[in-house]
Amino acid sequence: MVKITVLGAAGGIGQPLSLLLRLNSKVSELALFDIVNAQGVATDLSHIPSTQKITGYGPKSKTDITQLQAALKDADIVVIPAGIPRKPGMTRNDLFKINASIVKSLVHQAGLICPNAFICVISNPVNSTVPIAVEELKTLGVYNPSKVFGVTTLDNLRLEEFLSLSIKRATGKTVTPAELRGDVISIGGHSGSTIVPVLNSWARNLSSEVYDSLLHRVQYGGDEVVKAKQGRGSATLSMATAGYRFVSHLIEALTGDSVVDEVAYVKFDELPGQVPDIVADNVSYFSLPFKLGKTGVKLITFPHSLSDKETGLMAVAVNQLKDEIARGVNFVHPSKL
Numbered sequence: 001m002v003k004i005t006v007l008g009a010a011g012g013i014g015q016p017l018s019l020l021l022r023l024n025s026k027v028s029e030l031a032l033f034d035i036v037n038a039q040g041v042a043t044d045l046s047h048i049p050s051t052q053k054i055t056g057y058g059p060k061s062k063t064d065i066t067q068l069q070a071a072l073k074d075a076d077i078v079v080i081p082a083g084i085p086r087k088p089g090m091t092r093n094d095l096f097k098i099n100a101s102i103v104k105s106l107v108h109q110a111g112l113i114c115p116n117a118f119i120c121v122i123s124n125p126v127n128s129t130v131p132i133a134v135e136e137l138k139t140l141g142v143y144n145p146s147k148v149f150g151v152t153t154l155d156n157l158r159l160e161e162f163l164s165l166s167i168k169r170a171t172g173k174t175v176t177p178a179e180l181r182g183d184v185i186s187i188g189g190h191s192g193s194t195i196v197p198v199l200n201s202w203a204r205n206l207s208s209e210v211y212d213s214l215l216h217r218v219q220y221g222g223d224e225v226v227k228a229k230q231g232r233g234s235a236t237l238s239m240a241t242a243g244y245r246f247v248s249h250l251i252e253a254l255t256g257d258s259v260v261d262e263v264a265y266v267k268f269d270e271l272p273g274q275v276p277d278i279v280a281d282n283v284s285y286f287s288l289p290f291k292l293g294k295t296g297v298k299l300i301t302f303p304h305s306l307s308d309k310e311t312g313l314m315a316v317a318v319n320q321l322k323d324e325i326a327r328g329v330n331f332v333h334p335s336k337l
């Protein structure tokens with residue numbers, strides 16, 4: 001029995017993500033909330049045969065929070081793709097002005113109504129919106145470091161797909177993205193040079209030229225989609241797939257006895273497991289691999305074998321992340337910095 005609430009469910013990510021969740025038989029209840037059209041999306045999805053209860057909620061007025069609260073009641077997992085996406089020429093940080101308040105207000109209600117729920121933040125800029133979520137939950141006294149995630153799974157999907165293509169191009173050999181999954185991961189943050197792909201022994205297959213173009217494509221994959229969509233938004237279908245991969249693992253961890261391997265952007269300093277000094281001495285948030293159980297993150301499992309190049313990338317990532325994390329914290333506590 002798992003209840004999932006999707007906030008921003010009528011959007012470009014929210015709709016396909018809700019569709020995928022509708023098809024998961026372990027989800028007993030799916031609550032969709034949006035400021036527009038969530039009831040319409042829920043009605044549409046309700047025609048797909050399922051034993052799952054599905055409901056749609058939207059505010060009845062500008063100040064109405066009762067519908068949001070009803071959607072969040074008894075939620076085990078809250079997924080947040082609410083907020084504006086990029087247009088060409090914008091960075092993810094340009095979204096902060098609008099999305100920071102959206103995430104803060106939604107997480108505030110989640111902290112009040114379902115304080116034990118897992119919180120999965122998709123809204124950008126993830127490097128800053130997750131610190132906002134954490135600080136908001138702290139102010140309510142309900143923060144649990146094992147249960148708050150920035151969803152960076154799309155960086156891992158891109159790495160698996162683009163590396164598979166790069167290996168084919170460089171060696172003529174076929175290594176499927178599924179074979180690479182788990183063996184290569186993306187750590188760091190979720191924007192440009194904060195994204196650090198860790199290639200393990202697969203790097204040996206690539207010339208420095210192929211490596212550099214792979215690195216660029218993983219770090220700036222989001223820009224590629226924004227440009228191709230020509231002002232009509234950013235990644236939605238790949239993101240819904242990524243979001244579903246992450247959330248379905250959470251569901252697995254919640255409903256079974258198995259411990260699942262995942263990667264997400266977390267506040268790691270209060271979690272068990274070792275993180276290298278270069279990270280731990282400079283930031284408290286990083287996208288990291290971990291073991292996931294019923295109660296959330298059980299253990300950070302930092303990759304053992306980073307190359308010199310990857311260690312260098314990590315130093316760059318940490319530097320940029322510092323400011324982006326501070327921006328999120330400062331938004332909730334303007335006087336703290």
Ligand SMILES: NC(=O)C1=CN([C@@H]2O[C@H](COP(=O)(O)OP(=O)(O)OC[C@H]3O[C@@H](n4cnc5c(N)ncnc54)[C@H](O)[C@@H]3O)[C@@H](O)[C@H]2O)C=CC1
Pocket residue numbers: 007008009010011012013014033034035036081082083084085086095099102106121122123124125126151152153154155190233234235236239
């Ligand atoms: N973490 C990641 O890897 C990725 C994150 N994103 C981010 O996800 C966010 C959503 O992207 P899209 O779905 O493409 O945007 P969209 O504009 O298609 O959908 C966003 C939805 O949020 C709703 N919304 C706005 N304010 C709300 C509020 N206060 N409460 C509830 N719903 C609200 C809107 O009505 C809309 O339906 C963006 O910030 C985007 O940058 C996008 C791709 C990847």
Ligand SMILES: O=C([O-])CC(=O)C(=O)O
Pocket residue numbers: 085086092124154221222223225226234235
């Ligand atoms: O690039 C964007 O704005 C959306 C995003 O986070 C991604 O595609 O990785």
